[in-house]
Amino acid sequence: MTESWQYQVRIRLAPEYAALARLDPSNEKLAPINALLVEHDAHMKCQYDAFADYVAQAERDGIEHYPLYRWTRETIENAAKKAKYLEAFTLYVNGEEVYDKALADALEADLQSLSGDAIIDIRKIDTNPAHNPQPPSYNN
Template identity: 70%
Template sequence: MNSSLLFQVRIRLTPECAAMARQDRFDGKLAPLGAQLAKHHATLICQYDAFADYVAQAERDGVDGYPLYRWTRDTIENPAKKAKYLEAFTFYVNGDEVYEQALADALEADLHALASEAITEIRKYDTNPANNPQPPSQGQ
């Protein structure tokens, strides 16, 4: 595997737990997840919130400099997609959106060992474009 690749870990939470995580409430069912955040120097970013922030920033700055503006806006305005992305979260480690494989592997392993009823899915992605969906073209 190419050692220059960086990685990102993402999870999906139950709707109830997703609402708690979006409010930074890591108690009750989310307490074990909160402990993993601290252990790995990580923050949890709701993908819907990240998309909404991108759209808001683009609208403040002018959308011409934001190639994914239209796709992102359409995504957050679609009720089915909104529901999906409200439950999807990305881990930033040490403030970084993507990070070394060793950090991603350790985080992923600890999350799998956690076996939390709050977490419905755990995935690890790499920065190799061949392994990931690509953004739509400008005209879409």
């Protein structure tokens, strides 16, 4: 029996475009990316912002309920990692963080046509734990 994994597409934007995507997402310089996202019923979220949101939510709700709290907080407080994640964006399709391979493949293929000045890296990842590094476990 074959496992059925879900997929996610992530992109890395050049610094200027990453800043626009975070602070002025409707900027004309992002029009080609935004048009493609609309075609795929997709939106992008900066990974740094997603991490910061997770930390803030954990601190509101109680960190004992958030197993990745410590790892995530250490990540966003590390200057080198912060710079990396400020340029990294997760693409959500139909409001979902992970989606079927066919959706991911189509999105990835269309993004390839935009690679260049704005998009400097495109990655498709799957939910198979064997393909993804696991955060360290902490004893609270």
